[in-house]
Amino acid sequence: MRDVAERAGVSPMTVSRVLHDSSAVSADAKARVLAAVNELGYHRNEVARSLRLGRDTGLVGLVITNLANPFYSQLAVGVESVLAEHGIRAVLGNSGEDVERERQLIRDLVARRVDGIIVVPAGSDQSHLETIRLRGTPVVLGARPPDGVPLDCVLVDDFTGAREATIRLIDNGHQRIGFLGLPPATWTGSERFRGFCAALDAAGLPLDDRYVRRVGRDRGAAERAAAELLRLRKPPTALFSANNRNTIGAFRAIRAAGTDTALAGFDDFELADTLGLPLTVVSYDAAEIGRQAGRMLLSRMLDPAGGGADAPPRRMIVPTALIDYP
CATH class of the missing domain: 3.40.50.2300 (Response regulator)
Structure with missing residues (x-):
């Protein structure tokens, strides 16, 4: 403020009055102050001012x-x-x-x-x-x-979203469904796994631990885990992934294996419609x-x-x- 006052040839009090749009300043002084503000790029420190007041x-x-x-x-x-x-x-x-x-x-x-x-x-x-x-x-x-x-x-309604996506896979005829999930210690990880299990239970399908992988949020780890599932003697015919990174990892594993494994996942993502693979996603407004x-x-x-x-x-x-x- 002092720099503005010096440039405009007025007192700091006059600068303050202009910035507060006071009528107690002449038109000439106001014009000089505003010109100096623009020339110097002055911005009032609102946080410091708020604390003072x-x-x-x-x-x-x-x-x-x-x-x-x-x-x-x-x-x-x-x-x-x-x-x-x-x-x-x-x-x-x-x-x-x-x-x-x-x-x-x-x-x-x-x-x-x-x-x-x-x-x-x-x-x-x-x-x-x-x-x-x-x-x-x-x-x-x-x-x-x-x-x-x-x-x-x-x-997010994590439980319902995961349950409904798994039901969609079951309704499409799949009974061996793999789960690529998040660590159970996280809320989203536990809720989405709970929804997955609820869908299996409602359909009378057992939860097979051989088809469950907890891979965190790393796309590479998800790809490796999906590849492991697809190499099983009786691999799952469908995969449910608990977030978009896991879905992308699973997609890469399916492509590399050359299988027709169905895929469903939580979180929509950009270009999901261009993968060239039937895909169901759980979408919501972030x-x-x-x-x-x-x-x-x-x-x-x-x-x-x-x-x-x-x-x-x-x-x-x-x-x-x-x-x-x-």
Whole structure:
């Protein structure tokens, strides 16, 4: 501000008045100040100003687990679209599925006085997310539910999506179905496996452990696991994969083996319709998860008089749908 004042030949107080659109400044002085602002590229430090005035910072933290996954980019787009309507900006952090890094990111965001935080938890220990331990900062979880902490969350209907995709394979005549899943310790891993098992049970089909592989989120590992299944003496005639990376790995294994193995997987993905292989995917709106999480957080931040800050924790489920690619 002092540089602007010096360039315009006025006092810092006059610059402040111009920036606040005060009428107590002459037209000539106002024109000189605005010209100096443009020449110097001056931007007011809104965070520092908010802290001085005891106001909100206008910032919300968004902590995700894998910045490279398109799911999280869509979730972030949904969050930002809601926050922007209220002039609020998101500060993005990537935990890389590392709980300790997530803890550090949360500490940093709280130290910077963000007005709220949306988190995709990296692990089951969520004690650091308790609102009271975050100095009253409201928190909403995305894609994974709270574990022992009373927090709002927005989830995908993982169970139903996996069950319906497996039922589709069974209805198409398959009885030996392989499962390429995520680690059981994760919410999505356990729920999608539970949906897979429920479909088998409803059809009177036994769960055969020989056809189950837990391969995490690595496409190469999924390809190797699928190749193992296809080399069995009695290989599965169909595979269900628990996320889009596993689906791509399974597709590569099927192509390499030259089999006509059917494939279904959780998460739609770009170019899924161009694989040249019959494919069923479980689709959902990832941006909607972000929008709903953003709305939940805003209700905690902006409506304390209506019980926003003290209302019981809420849970919203985003539905899934099956898409068949020929």
